[in-house]
Amino acid sequence: VATSADVARLAGVSLSTVSHVLNGTRPVREATRQRVLAAIEATSYEPDGVARSLRRAKTDSVGVVVDDTSQPAFAAMIRGIEMEASTAALTLLLAHSRGDPERELQSVRVLRERRVDGLLIAEGSAASGQLLELLRSRSSPVVLIDRLDAVDLDQVGVDNAPAMRALIGHIVGLGHTRVGLVAGDLTVATLREREHGYRLALADGGVPVDETLILAHREGPELSHAIRALLAGPDRPSAVASSSVTLTVELLKAIKELRLGVPEDIVVVAFDTFAHSEFFSPHLTSVDQPAVEIGRQAMRLLLRRMLDPDMPPRALKLPATIVHGDSCGCAEPRSPLPIA
Amino acid sequence: VATSADVARLAGVSLSTVSHVLNGTRPVREATRQRVLAAIEATSYEPDGVARSLRRAKTDSVGVVVDDTSQPAFAAMIRGIEMEASTAALTLLLAHSRGDPERELQSVRVLRERRVDGLLIAEGSAASGQLLELLRSRSSPVVLIDRLDAVDLDQVGVDNAPAMRALIGHIVGLGHTRVGLVAGDLTVATLREREHGYRLALADGGVPVDETLILAHREGPELSHAIRALLAGPDRPSAVASSSVTLTVELLKAIKELRLGVPEDIVVVAFDTFAHSEFFSPHLTSVDQPAVEIGRQAMRLLLRRMLDPDMPPRALKLPATIVHGDSCGCAEPRSPLPIA
DNA sequence: CTGTTAGCGCTTTCAC
DNA sequence: GTGAAAGCGCTAACAG
Numbered sequence: 001v002a003t004s005a006d007v008a009r010l011a012g013v014s015l016s017t018v019s020h021v022l023n024g025t026r027p028v029r030e031a032t033r034q035r036v037l038a039a040i041e042a043t044s045y046e047p048d049g050v051a052r053s054l055r056r057a058k059t060d061s062v063g064v065v066v067d068d069t070s071q072p073a074f075a076a077m078i079r080g081i082e083m084e085a086s087t088a089a090l091t092l093l094l095a096h097s098r099g100d101p102e103r104e105l106q107s108v109r110v111l112r113e114r115r116v117d118g119l120l121i122a123e124g125s126a127a128s129g130q131l132l133e134l135l136r137s138r139s140s141p142v143v144l145i146d147r148l149d150a151v152d153l154d155q156v157g158v159d160n161a162p163a164m165r166a167l168i169g170h171i172v173g174l175g176h177t178r179v180g181l182v183a184g185d186l187t188v189a190t191l192r193e194r195e196h197g198y199r200l201a202l203a204d205g206g207v208p209v210d211e212t213l214i215l216a217h218r219e220g221p222e223l224s225h226a227i228r229a230l231l232a233g234p235d236r237p238s239a240v241a242s243s244s245v246t247l248t249v250e251l252l253k254a255i256k257e258l259r260l261g262v263p264e265d266i267v268v269v270a271f272d273t274f275a276h277s278e279f280f281s282p283h284l285t286s287v288d289q290p291a292v293e294i295g296r297q298a299m300r301l302l303l304r305r306m307l308d309p310d311m312p313p314r315a316l317k318l319p320a321t322i323v324h325g326d327s328c329g330c331a332e333p334r335s336p337l338p339i340a
Numbered sequence: 341v342a343t344s345a346d347v348a349r350l351a352g353v354s355l356s357t358v359s360h361v362l363n364g365t366r367p368v369r370e371a372t373r374q375r376v377l378a379a380i381e382a383t384s385y386e387p388d389g390v391a392r393s394l395r396r397a398k399t400d401s402v403g404v405v406v407d408d409t410s411q412p413a414f415a416a417m418i419r420g421i422e423m424e425a426s427t428a429a430l431t432l433l434l435a436h437s438r439g440d441p442e443r444e445l446q447s448v449r450v451l452r453e454r455r456v457d458g459l460l461i462a463e464g465s466a467a468s469g470q471l472l473e474l475l476r477s478r479s480s481p482v483v484l485i486d487r488l489d490a491v492d493l494d495q496v497g498v499d500n501a502p503a504m505r506a507l508i509g510h511i512v513g514l515g516h517t518r519v520g521l522v523a524g525d526l527t528v529a530t531l532r533e534r535e536h537g538y539r540l541a542l543a544d545g546g547v548p549v550d551e552t553l554i555l556a557h558r559e560g561p562e563l564s565h566a567i568r569a570l571l572a573g574p575d576r577p578s579a580v581a582s583s584s585v586t587l588t589v590e591l592l593k594a595i596k597e598l599r600l601g602v603p604e605d606i607v608v609v610a611f612d613t614f615a616h617s618e619f620f621s622p623h624l625t626s627v628d629q630p631a632v633e634i635g636r637q638a639m640r641l642l643l644r645r646m647l648d649p650d651m652p653p654r655a656l657k658l659p660a661t662i663v664h665g666d667s668c669g670c671a672e673p674r675s676p677l678p679i680a
Numbered sequence: 681c682t683g684t685t686a687g688c689g690c691t692t693t694c695a696c
Numbered sequence: 697g698t699g700a701a702a703g704c705g706c707t708a709a710c711a712g
Contacts, residue, residue, distance in 0.1 A: 001478075003689055003690085004690065005689080005690095013698075013699085014698065014699040015689095015690080015699085015701095016691080016692075016698075016700080016701095017697085018690095019690070019691060019692085020691095023691085025691085025692090026697085026698095027697070028698085029697060029698090032698085044477070046449075046453060047453055047689090047690080048453070048455060048688090048690070049454045049455060050390060050394045050399060050454070050455050050688090050689080050690090051394050051688070051689035051690040051691090051704090052689080052690055052691075053690095053704095054388075054391050054394050054689080054691095054705070054706090055689080055690045055691045055692085055703085055704055056690085056691070057704070059390060061433075064434075069415040069418055069419045069422075070415060070419065072412070072415075074415055075409045075410060075411075075412075075414055075415045076409075076410070078434070079409045079410065079436070082409075082434070082435075086436070091434075091435070091450060091451075091454060092433065092434045093401075093431055093432065093433055093434075094422070094431075094432045094433075094434050095431070096419070096422050096426070109386075110431065111431075112386060113386060113387055113388070113389040114389045114390070114401075114431060115388065115390050137384070249616055249619075252616070252619040253619070255619075274614065274615065274616060275412060275614065276592070276614060277620065279589075279592040279593070279595075279596060280614075280617065280621060280622070281621050282620070343705055343706085345705080345706095353682075353683085354682065354683040354684075355684090355685095355705095355706080355707090356682075356683065356684080356685095356707080356708080357681090357683075358706095359706070359707060360707095360708095366681085367681070368681075368682085369681060372682080387705090387706080388704090388705050388706070390704090390705080390706090391688090391704070391706040392705080392706055393706095394688050394704090394705080394706075394707095395687085395688055395705080395706045395707045395708085396688085396707070396708095
């Protein structure tokens with residue numbers, strides 16, 4: 001492989017001239033420039049980004065740590081991140097943590113060693129003091145996505161509580177007083193916020209909270225069992241909500257097994273939903289996260305942080321929207337419901 | 341930030357000893373080792389991957405170029421890739437081409453400049469001579485995914501034709517003789533193969549091919565229009581198949597608009613489908629791609645190629661399966677259909 | 681067992 | 697306008 005030295009030799013110029021031609025970093029006489037360009041062509045020279053990064057002490061890359069790619073919103077978020085990153089000529093380094101805090105730490109370490117210029121950490125599991133410590137230790141630019149565990153770091157996420165409040169409010173308004181909630185692992189910040197929104201909505205409607213209707217297990221056999229118990233029990237709620245797509249899957253599994261009809265036998269609403277669900281039935285009435293926008297804003301915030309390390313940390317809450325399907329069983333399907 | 345020189349000074353040893361302690365690359369007396377380790381701790385030293393890459397002339401990273409992240413199979417494929425990559429301690433660099441051959445070339449160039457040790461190129465658009473030339477020019481390890489344009493490069497994909505043949509064969513067996521096909525852009529290799537499978541299935545059943553039933557436009561207004569024309573026309577086919585998820589979306593849009601019932605008014609089958617579609621109706625009878633496995637195998641193949649650049653190129657065809665839903669309207673739902 | 685040293689390929693002062 | 701030279705932080709001969 002050719003190096004800039006080869007190019008310089010062939011063009012009969014110095015190393016520095018080659019570099020300056022390549023980067024347009026100082027004026028070069030046109031004739032010389034042409035000779036250099038020709039030499040580059042002739043040697044099919046390709047600059048070495050690694051050497052450049054070493055010298056410049058920056059890599060023009062950002063690391064992205066995601067918890068779980070099977071979340072359907074993941075692809076959209078990555079797309080948003082990538083849009084902004086490619087505009088800024090940054091390359092993405094991807095690492096998965098698979099919900100394992102240990103792997104998550106490891107991912108951050110590896111990306112750090114690679115000297116990424118910034119870090120995006122998405123949908124992390126429960127807050128980990130170790131991680132926060134690591135992130136703060138070197139004060140490298142970081143933006144947290146949907147993972148509101150710290151106040152002194154940049155973060156972007158959706159405004160969970162109001163969205164859930166509006167979603168549940170809709171079915172409470174329809175007269176439901178026994179509303180189940182598949183709440184998931186409440187150590188996860190976003191899920192906790194959603195559960196909070198649920199409580200707010202019940203309070204709004206003057207409906208007392210029945211704690212036995214709130215299923216706060218993480219995905220797994222226990223949760224499946226709890227859901228089945230709730231739905232097959234003598235006093236089945238008339239409506240059930242779930243707090244995330246993976247939780248909704250568990251819920252739908254149980255509903256299918258018990259051969260319940262939606263919305264005739266039970267009304268279902270969900271936080272987050274499936275792609276193209278409008279073509280299928282039941283079409284879930286649900287909260288829609290602006291996943292692409294979350295990715296974009298997170299990347300933008302990271303870019304700002306990279307330029308100005310001393311900017312005060314910022315927490316961006318993006319609004320979600322409610323998509324009105326037919327799973328809530330209300331007579332008239334309307335367009336997107338407003339979120340208070 | 342501390343460098344290995346700082347560590348060496350603090351530990352009172354030479355640079356090389358630090359390096360060897362770090363990499364376990366030659367025996368070091370335990371006492372010395374401990375002193376070095378202590379110094380690392382004390383300085384909170386973190387090795388510089390960039391410098392290491394420059395020196396070692398490898399980066400322990402692979403580039404992944406994807407066409408479009410909105411394909412639902414994308415996330416699964418990435419997951420498969422990542423599993424194998426993380427086992428081999430490789431970092432993933434991600435680039436999107438968004439179906440633009442120009443961006444695709446650019447992505448490959450950028451990743452090359454970053455000196456990735458290997459390249460995975462997925463779901464590319466139409467074959468591009470320029471791309472192939474670029475890939476071959478430096479003979480760096482490359483695996484093509486679902487993009488069978490070249491015979492002399494490693495590639496992995498699904499065995500499209502037999503799968504489509506079996507899928508269509510099923511409905512032909514049900515007595516359908518007018519079967520539409522939303523075939524998509526036939527310059528895309530995988531779509532061409534699927535269309536071929538369709539033709540084979542009709543031939544198998546002794547059904548003559550009616551070319552007006554094959555809609556070979558890429559996604560866009562023309563396609564939408566063609567689909568509507570086909571379905572609203574006087575002589576509507578009794579069944580329609582589509583060759584990819586994005587095409588299926590177009591098809592379902594039209595079906596919804598025309599208020600046709602599936603499978604009563606029209607039978608629908610598809611190549612590739614939506615996540616968790618079993619919970620919704622109609623549950624599409626469809627070909628299921630082993631997306632995770634494709635990712636894994638591709639990465640594995642790349643690893644082998646990286647170790648042995650002179651290995652003869654290999655083309656891996658993974659079998660797809662057929663998921664039997666209720667959109668095909670056959671009386672008895674059975675378990676996965678066999679692919680001949 | 682440990683240290684010295686020569687670079688990897690590039691950017692960037694500092695001179696001319 | 698152009699060139700010479702000093703490293704960026706690390707690894708890997710080569711010597712002891």
